[in-house]
Amino acid sequence: MKTMKRRYLAIKIDIAQEIEEKELKNEVWNAIERLFGEYGASKTGFVLISYDTAKNYAILRCTSSMLEAFRASLASLTEISGKPAVIHVLGVSGTLKSLKRKFPPN
């Protein structure tokens, strides 16, 4: 069976208040579903790998084929749990190791 190529994204969440991991996850799923529907969302293979609440830094994973769609969904987000928020993609990488090396949390 052919393995699915994956991409890892380092993101910075621009938000005034603190949010929980679950809230972030739900809002990203909602954004994907809003733009691409359930079928599209199922193809993104979105996984929240890690989330640093203090630094508002997170690492996400998606499938390589849906990277553009996934980035578009993240960029379309304007709020998380009713709080104004913006997600900036710091960088994308093919492996978790290189992502952490190139785009460490500040």
Place this chain on the structure above:
Amino acid sequence: MKKFYDLHLQVPSDFGLVERMVKKAAWLGYTGVGVPLPHNVSDATVFRLRQLCMDSRIDLVTRIDLAPKSANELLSQLRRCRRRFEIIAVSCLCKAVARQAAKDRRVDLISFPALNFRNRYFDDAEAELASSALASLEIDMSMFLSATSFERIHLLANLRRETTIANKFSVPVVISSGAKTESLMRKPQDFAALAYLFDMPAASALRAVSENPLSILTRNRTKLHSSFVAPGIRIIKREKDP
């Protein structure tokens, strides 16, 4: 390294907020930002803005947004403003203005009302005129970000149609933020990713935030330079009469 430009940052009159937005633009990776100014803007204000941008190592692009009600009004506004601003953008509120803006070589960017879908006149004829006059189609992403469900669907459908026409007639597309607040600002790569939603290929989308705005700016700065005489002719050295 690619240079990214956001040609439409709608900065407010509050200089504190302007400073924050300019700093944010620098952090997001932009080389320059275009700021719409009123036609009677004072040199002191422009100087202060330029100083603010220089502190953040950002290139300030002066721009004026025209929204004339008739073709004649557009012509008179162009006569008054062309030599004073680096970028001239025309918001086309009616068909006559849209056609005049597309065929006038003094116009750099043409844009259409975001959510008034009947007034988006970017069709084949408009694109053909724009293509020969080197005008570009401007897409403000803030209207997409702030639109709600049905508006967003209609907007995407219209943008898809317009970018397809632009591509067919080789009209350059410029993607800008149109941001009034920091929350509507995104990285250039994120705007390029959003262009995926209206079927713009990734390479064209990246060109729309980098090469296309830069080429307009370079062309206009050359023309506005004191040494410019006519296309292909410029003053190299001035000498006194014997």
